Amino acid sequence: DAKTTQPPSMDCAEGRAANLPCNHSTISGNEYVYWYRQIHSQGPQYIIHGLKNNETNEMASLIITEDRKSSTLILPHATLRDTAVYYCIVRVAGGGNKLTFGTGTQLKVEL
Amino acid sequence: DTGVSQDPRHKITKRGQNVTFRCDPISEHNRLYWYRQTLGQGPEFLTYFQNEAQLEKSRLLSDRFSAERPKGSFSTLEIQRTEQGDSAMYLCASSFDGSGAYEQYFGPGTRLTVT
Numbered sequence: 001d002a003k004t005t006q007p008p009s010m011d012c013a014e015g016r017a018a019n020l021p022c023n024h025s026t027i028s029g030n031e032y033v034y035w036y037r038q039i040h041s042q043g044p045q046y047i048i049h050g051l052k053n054n055e056t057n058e059m060a061s062l063i064i065t066e067d068r069k070s071s072t073l074i075l076p077h078a079t080l081r082d083t084a085v086y087y088c089i090v091r092v093a094g095g096g097n098k099l100t101f102g103t104g105t106q107l108k109v110e111l
Numbered sequence: 112d113t114g115v116s117q118d119p120r121h122k123i124t125k126r127g128q129n130v131t132f133r134c135d136p137i138s139e140h141n142r143l144y145w146y147r148q149t150l151g152q153g154p155e156f157l158t159y160f161q162n163e164a165q166l167e168k169s170r171l172l173s174d175r176f177s178a179e180r181p182k183g184s185f186s187t188l189e190i191q192r193t194e195q196g197d198s199a200m201y202l203c204a205s206s207f208d209g210s211g212a213y214e215q216y217f218g219p220g221t222r223l224t225v226t
């Protein structure tokens with residue numbers, strides 16, 4: 001699976017959009033981009049995934065660049081409950097599909 | 112609640128003792144995964160099952176660790192002769208083996224402290 005690079009930490013004001021970047025310059029054509037988050041002392045929570053096209057669900061939007069070498073997770077209206085570590089993961093669909101976590105981005109949402 | 116459950120949530124044991132953790136996946140999920148997470152790090156893959164078959168084991172899974180999923184439903188992870196380095200959060204996840212990309216759903220974890 002391709003390696004990802006994320007900033008170690010980010011701050012965001014409550015009610016504003018949080019834009020979390022991820023670089024995955026070695027991504028292969030059959031690899032998906034996944035985002036998970038982990039609130040303190042809880043298990044990771046699936047947020048969203050995509051292959052080529054931008055995706056949106058009730059939690060977030062995922063913007064993938066045309067060359068697929070980077071992506072951005074957007075939380076449109078961040079709240080204090082969105083404070084968590086956000087992990088960007090690249091993996092191939094099919095097979096064992098184990099997730100390879102990095103150290104992620106610690107997002108702190110403040111008043 | 113129909114999510115992934117783990118038991119116990121916390122376990123304190125003395126070095127050299129054996130411990131066993133249980134994971135109950137989401138009922139229709141046929142894949143089950145175990146991960147370990149130490150402080151400040153992301154979760155690390157240990158092993159996974161498809162139904163009752165254990166299909167992959169990480170090099171992190173030493174011979175003191177054994178995992179089972181006897182009937183393709185719940186799973187147990189046993190650590191024999193625990194060491195202080197085994198102190199970590201042990202996470203279980205499950206997924207459905209369908210077509211396309213399928214997400215994993217995690218349980219709350221079991222925090223192990225070896226004294």
